Amino acid sequence: MRSNVPVVADLGAIIETLDARGRLVRVRSEVDPAHQLASIAAQFEGRPQALLFEKVRGSRWPVFIGLYWSRELLADLLGRPERSLPQHVASCIRNWQQRPVDPVVAPRGPVLEVTEKEVDLTALPVPTHADRDGGPYFDAAVVIARDPDSGVRNASIQRFMVVARDRLAINIDAGRHLEAYLAKAARRGEPLPFTLNVGVGPGLHFAAATPAEAAPIDTDELGIASELDGAPLQLVPGTTSPVEMAAQAMFALECEMVPGEVHPEGPFAEVTGYYATVAPRPLVRVKRIHRRRQPVFHTILSGVEVFNSVGLLGEANVLALLQRQVPGVKDVYFTHGGCGFYHAVVQMSPTRAGWSRQALMAAFAAFPPLKMVTVVDDDVDIRDPSDVEWAMATRLDPVHGILTVDKVFGHGLNPSFPNYLGAKVGFDATRPFPYTPLHDRARVRPVSLDGVDLVIPQPVKQPQ
Numbered sequence: 292m293r294s295n296v297p298v299v300a301d302l303g304a305i306i307e308t309l310d311a312r313g314r315l316v317r318v319r320s321e322v323d324p325a326h327q328l329a330s331i332a333a334q335f336e337g338r339p340q341a342l343l344f345e346k347v348r349g350s351r352w353p354v355f356i357g358l359y360w361s362r363e364l365l366a367d368l369l370g371r372p373e374r375s376l377p378q379h380v381a382s383c384i385r386n387w388q389q390r391p392v393d394p395v396v397a398p399r400g401p402v403l404e405v406t407e408k409e410v411d412l413t414a415l416p417v418p419t420h421a422d423r424d425g426g427p428y429f430d431a432a433v434v435i436a437r438d439p440d441s442g443v444r445n446a447s448i449q450r451f452m453v454v455a456r457d458r459l460a461i462n463i464d465a466g467r468h469l470e471a472y473l474a475k476a477a478r479r480g481e482p483l484p485f486t487l488n489v490g491v492g493p494g495l496h497f498a499a500a501t502p503a504e505a506a507p508i509d510t511d512e513l514g515i516a517s518e519l520d521g522a523p524l525q526l527v528p529g530t531t532s533p534v535e536m537a538a539q540a541m542f543a544l545e546c547e548m549v550p551g552e553v554h555p556e557g558p559f560a561e562v563t564g565y566y567a568t569v570a571p572r573p574l575v576r577v578k579r580i581h582r583r584r585q586p587v588f589h590t591i592l593s594g595v596e597v598f599n600s601v602g603l604l605g606e607a608n609v610l611a612l613l614q615r616q617v618p619g620v621k622d623v624y625f626t627h628g629g630c631g632f633y634h635a636v637v638q639m640s641p642t643r644a645g646w647s648r649q650a651l652m653a654a655f656a657a658f659p660p661l662k663m664v665t666v667v668d669d670d671v672d673i674r675d676p677s678d679v680e681w682a683m684a685t686r687l688d689p690v691h692g693i694l695t696v697d698k699v700f701g702h703g704l705n706p707s708f709p710n711y712l713g714a715k716v717g718f719d720a721t722r723p724f725p726y727t728p729l730h731d732r733a734r735v736r737p738v739s740l741d742g743v744d745l746v747i748p749q750p751v752k753q754p755q
């Protein structure tokens with residue numbers, strides 16, 4: 292089954308590849324999926340290696356984590372230079388926008404190898420991550436749904452709390468396409484079927500994380516996975532509804548939401564570093580569970596893994612839109628201090644006075660969760676926080692270079708946007724245009740160390 296599918300489209304093949312390249316840490320001891328698993332994983336966060344928990348208490352299946360917590364790891368897997376990832380993702384999205392490659396639906400696929408006789412979510416190794424989390428969470432599974440009116444497919448990632456053997460509660464942020472679908476289902480007086488696909492490759496994961504600004508509601512964003520994978524995404528038909536499942540997923544849950552049915556959901560330690568609050572949120576009925584014969588449960592650690600999913604996609608999209616609208620834009624980076632998607636640093640070489648401020652406004656318009664945007668010249672390393680601060684310290688005019696916009700829609704998980712409403716701030720840290728030598732950056736001449744006779748001692752540490 293696997294032979295005609297690219298490695299990056301199959302999590303099983305990805306895990307084998309990481310293992311062969313010395314990029315898979317195996318946790319052999321039995322671990323508790325409640326808290327212990329995430330605590331161990333947190334100690335490896337950011338390393339260019341992922342983790343496989345081979346024995347998870349109470350379940351037959353292993354747990355995989357860490358695919359997205361290092362861009363070095365991701366770049367190595369995708370065979371691209373690390374810094375070109377946003378450009379690469381942006382060009383895949385652009386190709387999809389111009390000539391979408393539709394997914395292929397085949398009658399069988401690995402995810403249909405086993406269909407469980409009964410739905411029992413407690414048999415799955417679903418981890419409970421942070422101390423105050425309200426329960427075990429699916430936090431990396433891809434939702435596939437269909438617009439109840441038009442039939443267009445949508446992909447997204449939402450967090451799901453396990454609330455019973457066959458029930459989940461879902462968090463759908465304001466403005467998501469799934470929210471619009473649920474409202475349409477309510478108007479039609481129908482339930483909304485969807486599938487929850489656990490254990491997919493980065494192609495489908497990134498397609499699901501592609502923001503609505505790049506993949507509007509009338510488009511089938513599953514085709515983005517085909518671009519990233521380099522081959523059409525494979526689906527299998529649903530068995531309880533017309534909604535398909537990812538053929539290569541490790542597990543696929545066929546689910547439905549009945550409009551109006553809710554259940555308390557939360558708390559959950561979010562990407563922001565804060566707990567999401569408990570509130571009544573849509574209840575999900577799980578109708579059937581399919582899986583591979585030897586599945587691995589995929590989860591992510593809330594934090595850098597999300598910065599590199601939502602953040603990377605946001606970055607790619609802001610870069611693509613800015614390059615279309617603002618001359619001189621070179622690169623965009625979403626900082627980690629900004630939770631991966633609240634602070635964009637834009638690098639540009641302005642062609643006229645005023646374009647840097649135009650870039651500020653365009654960046655806010657391109658990605659609504661942004662709260663801060665900083666624009667710098669092309670002699671500043673946007674991935675180095677000290678260099679960005681240097682530009683602010685020496686080039687920002689606090690009277691004319693700061694733009695604030697009050698009472699604007701933002702990201703609901705950000706505590707400075709209660710009820711999705713708050714203020715945003717842009718910093719123009721570019722040099723005044725036209726440039727004068729006053730703002731030339733002093734540099735030593737680049738000289739190669741080749742052929743320079745050097746004696747470099749190891750410093751001897753003195754006892755304290």
Ligand SMILES: Cc1cc2nc3c(=O)[nH]c(=O)nc-3n(C[C@H](O)[C@H](O)[C@H](O)COP(=O)(O)O)c2cc1C
Nearest residue numbers: 447448449450462463464467468500501502503600
């Ligand atoms: C790991 C991860 C977790 C996410 N969790 C949620 C969530 O709980 N609720 C939500 O509405 N969006 C969540 N998102 C963001 C959406 O999946 C993302 O914005 C997506 O583009 C929405 O799809 P849509 O534009 O089709 O609505 C998450 C994204 C990632 C990568």
Ligand SMILES: [Mn+2]
Nearest residue numbers: 445446468506
């Ligand atoms: Mn969408």
